[in-house]
Amino acid sequence: MAFSSNRVSKGLILLLIGVFCLINIANGAYQVSVMGARKQRHCVSISSPVFNGTHLRVKRQGCQDGTYKHEGRDCCLCAAGQRLKNHCTTSPDDRECEFCEPGISYNSEPNSKESCEPCTSCSHENANLEVDEPCTPYKDTKCKCKANHYCNSGTCKICQPCDKCDATGVKEPCTATSNAVCNESKSLGGGEIAAIIIAVLFLVLVAVGVYIKRQTIMKRLRPNSDSSTPSNHVDVPLLKVNMEPHLLDFAEILGWKDMKLVAQKCDMGTAIENLEISHPKDIEDRTIELLKKWIERTGSNASVELIKVLRRNGKNNKADKIQQKLKEINSSSQSNSA
Structure with a gap:
């Protein structure tokens, strides 16, 4: 009898627990449905202005670009x-x-x-450029340096080849805007530097001593020499000659390197750069064109100024040749006029 009453009690407890669980499940479902409904109402209230078009209306203007x-x-x-x-x-x-x-x-x-x-062209033969961004109706072509070339100026017309680091190795690689930086060679120690300085000083002293001794011997050998003997150098008057009919002759004497030096003294860097692009291989034509532009810029005094510039820069040999050529042209013109 006691055993059956226990079984009844356990059954009632399990029944109560089941009822309690069902009530909780129903209550949770209700809350979920209520929250969902609230979210739906909230979404509708937020998005409703979009559907009625209030945020898409744009006021039209007459001339948008001015x-x-x-x-x-x-x-x-x-x-x-x-x-x-x-x-x-x-x-x-x-x-x-x-x-x-x-x-x-x-x-x-x-x-x-x-x-x-x-549109700007990136295809100049000697400029080492290639297209970075093509030209469109809205923007110009953007050029960049070819591989293993660089340009460190704002607007690049010519890119220079990167330096090559052989034995020393690369410290900073070459980029489109900067040259390669090589590792420095092994520096000398303090003792080695001191030894080199002493050796150089010794050689200088020896050379000075030899020079003084030689001058003393020369004076003894020429006791009656006249120290006031004039120099053999004679200043030849500079001639104003029209150089344009003889551009080829003067260009051959000057060569591109010295013609470039003369033009740089007149701030003709842009003309030099343009000629290097337009005549990358024909050095003779490039030299003639630059000489012609320099004469036009210098004017009627070009022949005199050319001699002066060459002598100021230690180009006496070429200055003498130019002066001799001017003398020949002047003599020829005088004989023809006579």
Whole structure:
């Protein structure tokens, strides 16, 4: 009898537990449904302005890129990538615009120009450039240096080859905007530097001693020599001669290196750079063209100035040859006139 009453009690407890669980499950489902409904109402309230179009309405403007004046009338500018074909006649926005040709021309800003700007070329033979970004109607070509070349100026027309580090090794590699930096060679120690300095000083003292001794011997051998004997050097008057008919002769005497030196003294760096690009292999034509530009810039005094520049820079041999050539030309012209 006691055993059956225990079984009844356990059954009632299990029943109560089951009822309690069912109540909790039902309550949780209700809360979930209520929260879902709230979220739906919240989403609808947030997104509802989008559906009625209030955030998509855009106020239209007449000339978005600005205007320009034509015959006292305001006309709308053409957009970037376009050029003006016809001016406006009745209203600001009835002007006609036309797109620039892709890969050939461009306009990067709103404008009233009747033509587009030509695209920059990166294909100069001696410039070591290649295309980084192609030309579009909206922007010019962007060039960059070819591999193993660099340019450290803002606008690059010519890229220079990178230095090669052989035995020392590379400290900083070459980039598009900076040259390679090589490791420094092994520096000498303090003792080695001191030994070199002592050796150099010794050689200098020996050379000075030999020079003094030689001068003393020469004076003894020539006791009656006249120290006031004039120098053999004679200043030849500089001639003003028209050099243009004889450009080839003078260019052959000068050569590109010394002609470039003369032009650099007149701040003709841009002309030199352009000729190196346009005549990368023909040095003779390049020298003649630069000499012609230098003569045009210097004027009628070019022959005199050329001799002066060469002598100031230690080019006496070529100055003598130029002067001799000028003398021949001058003599020839005088004989012809006679």
